[in-house]
Amino acid sequence: MEAQLEDQLNAIMARPGVVGVTCVDKRGLCLSAKGIASPNMSGVLSSIADQARKVDPANSSSPIVRLESDQGYCLVQKRSDFTLGIFKKY
């Protein structure tokens, strides 16, 4: 049923530098999380993407949010039905 989603997330994990990926539905519930991504951060990532979209509401495309830390960074983007978070290391 969700095998194709799992395959796509595994393909994202195989990209260089990617150490985690999570997919969240529009209600902030975790659909899948791999690597260092935790299902507990699903709601937070969805909310961050929602708030970032409010910064420039006239922009039709949702912004890519980059959260930096010492070890790496996280890219978050939202579309109509889901939010995707990709964790990368430096």
Next chain:
Amino acid sequence: MGCCFSCNDDDDSQGVDSSERARLLQDPVSNTPVVRVPQSDSRVVGNSSGSHPQRGQEDELAKILQETASAMIDVSGSGSHSLDQREFQERTRHYLAKVQTLSPTLLRPPNLLLGDTPNPEKHLGAPLISQEDIDLMEWAMNEVEAALYSIRVVHSEDLVVPFGGQQQAAMSVSD
């Protein structure tokens, strides 16, 4: 201008005591300009009538003047209080040690999520999201979106379960 009044109530504690009761400034007498006490004897020469009461009054005034002069602290004459770097660091260490012994939690930095960055220009001047990451996100979003729309509910069992029939069968087994 620049003078402070100092009472002599704690004269006995000066000198040997170097604690908080010690004077912050130097000996006021040595720093104050010398107050010339008028010599009453020289001014009353030749004035024989009533000289004793006037001399006594002048002596009293001279005494008051001298006491006042000794009680005054000339701040402007005590020099600047600028600390050199080494003394400043020593005092800083001393005060920090004192505060640490009194309240160990006072100097502890608050547990904040966002910390101070020593070189903010390095982060602020860093390039934005690289084109590689933008391409990665665009590709991943398209792939995940296609994968989500391809999700179909596949039911492998019967959607309608004969609940009443199973209940009757279970009751007959229990009997």
